[in-house]
Amino acid sequence: VLNSTSSFKECLMLFFSKNVFLFRCQDIKYRDDLPSASIVVCFYNEHFRTLLRTVHSILNRTPGQLLNEILLIDDYSNIPNLHEDVAKYIKEKSLTKVKLLKPERREGLVRARLFGARRAQGKVLVFLDSHIEVNVGWIEPLLSRIREKQTNVVMPIIDIINADTFTYSSSPLVRGGFNWGLHFKWEEFTQSKPYILGTLDKKEDFVKPIKSPTMAGGLFTIDKKYFTDIGEYDAGMNIWGGENLEISFRIWMCGGSLELIPCSRVGHIFRHRRPYGSPDGQDTMLHNSLRVAYVWMDDYKEYFLSQRKDSQNIDFGDISSRLQLRRELKCHDFDWYLKNVYPELTLPTDDEDNLKKKWSAIEHDKYQPWHSRKRNYLGQYHIKLSNTSLCIQSSTDFKTKGSSLILKPCVRSKSQMWFATDKNELVLAQLLCLQAGKLSPILYKCHEMGEIKNGDIKEEGQVHSENTKALTYFTSIAFELNGRIVQSICECAAGKGPKAVCKHMACVCYAILRFKEHSEWLIKMTPTKNKQKMMKLNYPKKAENLTFEIQKCNVTIRKRGNMCFDPRPANTCSPVYWSDIVRNRVINYCSLEKTVRY
Template sequence: MRRFVYCKVVLTTSLVWVLVDVFLLLYFSECNKCDERKDRSLLPALRDFLRAKLEDYVRTLEVPVKILRMEQRSGLIRARLRGAAITTGQVITFLDAHCECTVGWLEPLLAHIREDRRAVVCPIIDVISDETFEYMAGSDMTYGGFNWKLNFRWYPVPQREMDRRKGDRTLPVRTPTMAGGLFSIDKTYFEEIGSYDPGMDIWGGENLEMSFRIWQCGGSLEIITCSHVGHVFRKATPYSFPGGTGQVINKNNRRLAEVWMDEFKDFFYIISPGVMRVDYGDVSSRKALRETLKCKPFSWYLENIYPDSQIPRRYFSLGEIRNVETNQCVDNMGRKENEKVGFFNCHGMGGNQVFSYTADKEIRTDDLCLDVSRLNGPVKMLKCHHMKGNQMFEYDAEYVGKWEYDFEKHTFLHIITQSCLTISRLEDGTYGPTVEYCNNSPLQAWILHNYTRLEVARHLYFSPTDYIL
């Protein structure tokens, strides 16, 4: 174990918490087995505490605390903007209200910002049970990413990042995205890079928007492994979103996609076509901010910051894979990892029928790749791991999981089995995608919808139509 001693005088920071009846929510969490009606009878008393008595309480604290009340419910994003505006510290530290800080959590964050004012830093987030309040240490071997639907996800820290740190787990982890609830940022830098997008509502998507902006505009986003803060993770959001959760989050995600993701926003729109109906407002000021800051393209972000992204940087097609004989499409059927991929009538609505044939010769939908282990075996969806050959460990490491598409015969050749993707009877008697010896059958011919042709070495060509190559 290595022990670090930080300077007593580092930087000053102002902490910003946003809460809406948070004590009440935690109370309900602790008393979740109690009768709901009895719990509700205590609401007035608890709400009274959040008014005058709360102000009396914070006056007893050793550090000055300001309580700023919004005129109406405004959501986390706008409330944080309001709180940030009145901070006086050199650094702003944003925390969710349902957190518990450990001893020595702050000094490592401030010390790193002192070294680099453009570094935005996050603690390791420990888990506090929303039922028992049991405290469980978080892992320093995960970092932030996202999927095609722009949902934040935790993924294992890749080997390339371990190599960069030379195996020293006390060094900061460069993370492509942050969860967004807990981080510290130099106040002047926060203002320089555009703070939060004020056009976003409540919360959702703001963490990815800020993550992309930080990296693309010259900053860095890092997890400081010597800093730990506990966080109560709730199983469900205990309050409503005006207009509905989907409406709010889809609007926010559209804003970040339109401003920061360039042509790669197609992955989001095609797998979630319903978002196209959501009005995302005016983003001209955010695009102007990107121009002013001379930010890099999203392709640079994928190439240099997040090469392990679920969004492939180079791909041949994005859309439907339609069988010539049956006129049906490969469909994930809403199934999960390690389950069979299916086929269904083509509906043209994206979603479950969106697959990308990548320059790495994978057929993938989000973070799952089509994988098959033997002739006539079921085609399953396994995690895409970006490492050649180990999706199916019992096979040759150079070729496992790789497919080739014949642009004249319109067939997918599974290289390791030297067989073709087809529709046939499976071992369990059902019909579905499998691989059989290639025989020029129309059952083995496939049309790539919204085909995007890529010359991997130098050029990228687009076609707006369906065609067989």
Template sequence: MGYHKHAFNVLISNRLGYHRDVPDTRNDKCRDRIYPVALPTASIVICFYNEAFSALLRTIHSVLDRTPNYLLHEIILVDDQSELDDLKEDLDSYIQQHLQKKVKLVRNEKREGLIRGRMIGASHATGGLFAMDRNYFYELGQYDRGMDIWGGENLEISFRIWMCGGQLLIVPCSRVGHIFRKRRPYGSPGGQDTMAHNSLRLAHVWMDDYKEQYFALRPELRNRDYGDISERVAIRKRLQCHSFKWYLDNIYPEMQVSSPHKPQQPVFINKGLKRPKVLQRGRLRNLLADKCLVAQGRPSQKGGAVVVRDCDPQDPEQEWAYDEEHELILAGLLCLDMSEIRSSDPPRLMKCHGSGGSQQWTLGKNNWLYQVSVGQCLAVADPLSIKGYVTMAICDDSRSQQWQLEG
């Protein structure tokens, strides 16, 4: 029931409680950094819709537990007309008893979505704004109120900030956690494709003639209604913003695009991103079972398990690449990943994130396949079983833990 409602294991979430210790994964230079005391206070806006009670409370307490009190002005919760019972009286009661000094709860009268929900939260804020100065946020037009539920607002605010004289800065020492789900546990009112709706508004307001590139990719959207954008166009004119060509030339020159008047070549080609150098390629053979590590299903299935099967030198879906970032990538698609939360779970295939940790493996010494974040080695669970299950175990000298990457 919990997984059906929320698309993650709510039983585990409930067992974790509201206060949770997490490892400090920052670089050593970040741990030693000293920040000024005289910083502005922050108002943090958290929007939610039918969120699991324990996950919501843990998010709130994570902010409270890890933020110096003198910097945190308030947390504003925006309930986007949730339907779950525990997010009504139970939440009110918890805030009243435990959180009333720092937490405000705003309840929307109708479903607004993440984008307008953030704007509603910002309107109730009396401190600064999380990640952006309050006055700057309003001066540049906030979010596009005509966008629905979620999707595209991150690109819109990025284009607008850069094109209209602002900057987006990266804080290398910051760390943000996020629950990635295999599916969205909720839909949009009426089943609307809000991503398409929001992207159309973005394209018509900010991309100039380059919107033809978008329509070449999505021709079915060319005549679709996207609402009134006159207010957004007026904001762009009032702020005397640059053209989209200026954005491409000056802010993102790595993004090579064809002429906006040649939609027959629509694809944006990012030449700036480089994959880490591959050190070895081949099949991962377990020395005891004499079988190779493969996807249980398809190698393109995100979240899929891995097992050992008979080795086939002609099968490209058995080929692993081991790169300089210590990632193991199957068939050029997904990375071997280990849950850092549930270390008892077997490894799985996930999208490569390039951040080490759960996807950082050491291959070599004693033929171990050592997982850095959990400090254990990959092993065949039962070498005689046709199921071919693998598991993580304390490293020892057993051949069930010995692997060779064979070209």
């Protein structure tokens, strides 16, 4: 993805040395009497070699005394000869700890996992997806935590394996949450406020278990007896979807805890889309979510139902046994869960006064001082190509994750309305954030790792003070003639380079658009409240070296085609707030003589 020169690697390692905690995991010693594990891997039409990659990573990186068995559950795949090929491979390679099982019909993920769990012999169950790669030392931290307390349910940090290149990349530290549509979401930790990290204020704390309101569901470890005692999975759920929230609510509300274990890491192939659906076309996500809502959410289910008007006539099956289970386990109600496990979740009925009280309480909450989801919008903008009436918008519906960006005539609509937050985000229509893709910027879930920085902005001849919290964007965007937006790195000196002399304004980096051979245009952030005027820029039409003059800040760059180059030495490190393409991980890069492209 990035330049592989030694100077870049040195800068990347400098970043990781300050922010990554894996080096501390190597010093942890685990007991010799950890429980053995049965690893349950369900698959449906998984690629043969991807499945083998999963199996061999487990065999190669799991101590033999801790691995009781690997149960491969073929959920009635219909790829010709897949089951036979897997069985043949297991036999030929004498993989004695690998067992291939197949139910009598297609069960879906939930019931297929139940099928495997009920046949497992180990004391601990480890559920893994079929397209993963476990990392070195992955299982000991999980088993150790369960040995400490049977009711601990633990998850590894899920790293990213690129679906196209199979490149393995580390993930930032995240926890699980959800919204009132009952969709799971990742939530980043942030340094923006001290109480958000709470117990993560020392480097040593980053290897300790971290409480999480929910799990993604694909990868987790649980004591087998405890799994049975709390009711396994809800067998009334079909195929896929919602089971992760159901078991998360049940664990917390019925006396257990759900934790992330930072020293355990497992890579996961994040596909561009789910490669299969329900056999009968059923909306299994809605079906399963209704079961979650009616069993566990009490009166709060109305928030979900109000978002899904199409759920009124849906038959979600008999839930009497699950309600009876809840009574027998003497579980807390959902109000307790929201107040004690996930107090940051905003209710649709919260007004401004309620929110202030809620965030004030969270700030001083000793039970969970380590996270916050408050989103504070600081400004509302168009992103406009200067000297034109063209603005950036999503190429598809602005609700679509992964959508690219295009230039269209400026209009006052959600599709072109960008919101800046105090979490360093640019959010289109308050839904999806501007992120870096492989070749072009895209819209994706907000990760809160910092795309923008605070600074003063000149607007209609006036310089705003820091109190306005105006924002200067260090994002670089270039344009092609057909209107499709592509990326290049055009770095601002940001007060560190030899040409940066700014004191009252932060340096601003603008990208070059090459319309013709010697004609360059610049983009600018444009506040919608002030007739789309923000900065006055002076730049030459024809020059080998372009100089951008912004108040007292001078930034000189060299151009080659439509690429931007920073003039500083190759060994100078400086931050650029684009995210890694695979997991939106903030990285640093060195100012290189060669172009650094995403």
